[in-house]
Amino acid sequence: MARYDLSETEWQIVEPLLPPHGLGKKRVDDRRVVNGIFYVLRTGSPWRDLPERYGPYTTVYNRFNRWAKRGVWLAMFEALAAKSPQSLHLIDSSIIRAHQHAAGGKKGVRITIGRSHGGLSTKVHALVDQDGLPIRLLITEGKASDKTIAPQLIEGLPPAKALVADKGYDSWPLVALIARTGGSANIPTRRHVKNKRVVPPELYRERNRIERFFCRLKQFRRAATRFDKLARNYLAILNLASLRIWLRHVESTP
Template structure:
């Protein structure tokens, strides 16, 4: 088994979540194709440089692209994340530089979550993780977008947690009220220039390092540490697949 390939335990977890094979011409081996996708995501290699053991690179890329468009990768990720106990939510964002290949789309086209921030053209990954640092929701936005603007989409549809933890960048009364309206309590420090300072439980706030560690693990996938995909849909698929791999490893290590 190659370095980045799925283990037997990981494959047993993900196989039932894949689409049923269509009638007629059999689909190329799912496991081999998905291993090829993970190789590209982890190493950052161009698709055409995929080792021959994974089959034609066009087959692997076309499956990645087609299933991204069909929402398959999102469904797989959500199926694994659905078993989270939801006792604690932690949110944060991370800026990803967009490679010139990703930023070369036509002006006036659809929004592909690329904007100009302090570091140049970039995308922001907004993430919500649970008490184990495992991702529950991923949202992309342009690099210059406010962190607060992604909160509603991050928590929408999720069972409310007892506590939601975030840094000062999320300090807004609208965010506090949104969390409270869903039955939770927001642990978000106030901006230093505010007259009225909100107290935050230090023991709970220290847990915020879990979401920071999640981003560190995510960026081990070089295809995510730098954005090469022009389409937001395909870059989101890469982030969801890397997040899926983290869930698979967590399940594999659970006795």
Template sequence: MARFDLTDEEWAIVTPLLPGAEGKKNGRPRLDDRKVLNGIFFVLRTGVPWRDLPERYGPYTTVYNRFNRWAKAGIWIGVFEALAAGSPESLEFVDSSIIRAHQHAAGRKKGGPDHAIGRSRGGLSTKINALVDSRGLPVRIVPSPGQASDKAAVPLLFDGRRAGDVVADRGYDARAILELVAALGGTAHIPTCSDRRVQRSVDRELYRKRNLVERFFCKLKHFRRVATRYEKLAANYLAAVLLAATRLWMRFESMT
């Protein structure tokens, strides 16, 4: 087994979440899903171009085409959400991280969709907004342009969910967010900005646990194709991020 390949335990976790066999095309059976997934994770983890995928994973065109096709079909989103559905809602952390966009990802047509790429202080970038549970595992991930406000992603992170105790830094200090969390049955633990007339205090021990979301981003960026955005389409980059997050879930589940 190669270094970044799925273990038998991880494969057993993800197998039921994959679509059934698509049958034969042009008289040929499709390449084994496990081999394809191993090839995809090799690319995500090492950051190599698809063309440089080692031959042991099969034709790079087959591996990329399945990654791309299943990204468009929402398969990778469904796999991630199926694993994240087992997360408790008692304690959650919200934060974001800026990802630099490679020049190959920034060549969209003029006047077309922005594909979650914007221009921030560091240049062209994408922002990953994440909701993480009390075990440091991702529950919801939303991409946005690099210059977008962190606050704007919060309604999307909680869309269709109930809220528990939600912890975030003062960058999320806004009445709309406090009211949203309260409406979802939760309590927001967010310190106020220094210029506010009325200051809110947050339990120090609870606030220290924010390192869980920071450690999540650190683990996520071990996947080099996530740490730098090479994908031009927002759907493909989101698929790459969710697959990396899915691998974190598989590792956790395989050890419990």
């Protein structure tokens, strides 16, 4: 087995999540193609530089692109994320530099790349659970406000007992939304706010779990730098990286 390929345990989890074969021509070896996609994800290599052992790069790329369009990668990630007890939610964001080749998409196509002081960038918004495992990911332009995106991160999810975030998420509408879902907002207030919100120090320290998640996410070089023009495809890359993080967790759990 080549480096970065799925282990036997991982493949046993992934295979049932793949779309069923259609009535037409049978798909090329699923495991080989999926391993090729994970190779590009982990190494950051251009699709054209894919090693020959994974077959024609056009086959691997077309499968990635087609399934990204159909939402297959998202569905696979969500299938594993649904296993989380979600007793604790932690939210945060991280700026991702966009490669110059990621800019210049066609007009009318959702790109989600913004220009800021650091250049072209995309912001990844994430919600993780008590184990630092990803539950939901969103992307916006780099200059987007965290607190305005936060409601989309928690919308439709089972309410956690507590949600932890930093001062950038200090917003009474967000706090009220969390309360309406039956959770507790543990978000420190900003300096100029008179009525301070008390956050237990031991709970606030749990924020390191989402910081560690972003560190693991950026070990996948295709996620650490945005090369994809389409927001859909870059979000698929993030979903695949999150899927692999979940697979490793499941494999290592007795």
